[in-house]
Amino acid sequence: MRRRRTRKPQAVEMQMTPMIDMVFLLLVFFMVSAKPVRPERDIPMGLPGQVAQEEAVEIPDEARVAIEPSGQVVLNERQLDSPGSAGLPELRAVLTRFRLSAESARSEALVTLAPHDEVPHQRLVDVLNACAEAGIKGVTLAGPDDE
Numbered sequence: 557m558r559r560r561r562t563r564k565p566q567a568v569e570m571q572m573t574p575m576i577d578m579v580f581l582l583l584v585f586f587m588v589s590a591k592p593v594r595p596e597r598d599i600p601m602g603l604p605g606q607v608a609q610e611e612a613v614e615i616p617d618e619a620r621v622a623i624e625p626s627g628q629v630v631l632n633e634r635q636l637d638s639p640g641s642a643g644l645p646e647l648r649a650v651l652t653r654f655r656l657s658a659e660s661a662r663s664e665a666l667v668t669l670a671p672h673d674e675v676p677h678q679r680l681v682d683v684l685n686a687c688a689e690a691g692i693k694g695v696t697l698a699g700p701d702d703e
């Protein structure tokens with residue numbers, strides 16, 4: 557029996573030229589069809605405006621309410637209501653405006669009560685009620701040494 561000679565298999569070569577052409581064509585296609593990204597600084601946006609005020613308004617961080625022995629209520633050195641007024645409408649109105657301005661400034665409205673030692677308890681309760689009706693929750697009492 558005769559043996560057949562086996563031929564050595566020829567090495568298969570892959571042609572790279574069409575593949576490289578295809579890669580470059582795809583690269584050019586994606587570069588042309590891609591939408592350019594706009595940097596953030598180019599994005600137009602409108603910022604909220606500010607209203608100019610005619611006169612400067614100073615808003616204190618904390619309101620200090622002193623109650624004198626006669627029953628007179630003094631808010632930040634300004635006398636409000638009469639000593640006999642139980643409803644305290646002026647104090648309530650000022651504290652409501654103070655709370656609204658503190659809310660617009662995103663801060664908490666704080667009130668410190670400084671009653672004199674001779675003040676009747678009912679007068680202190682009237683002031684606390686006015687604070688509650690104005691919606692102020694941050695109420696503290698000052699001691700005798702906090703003047």
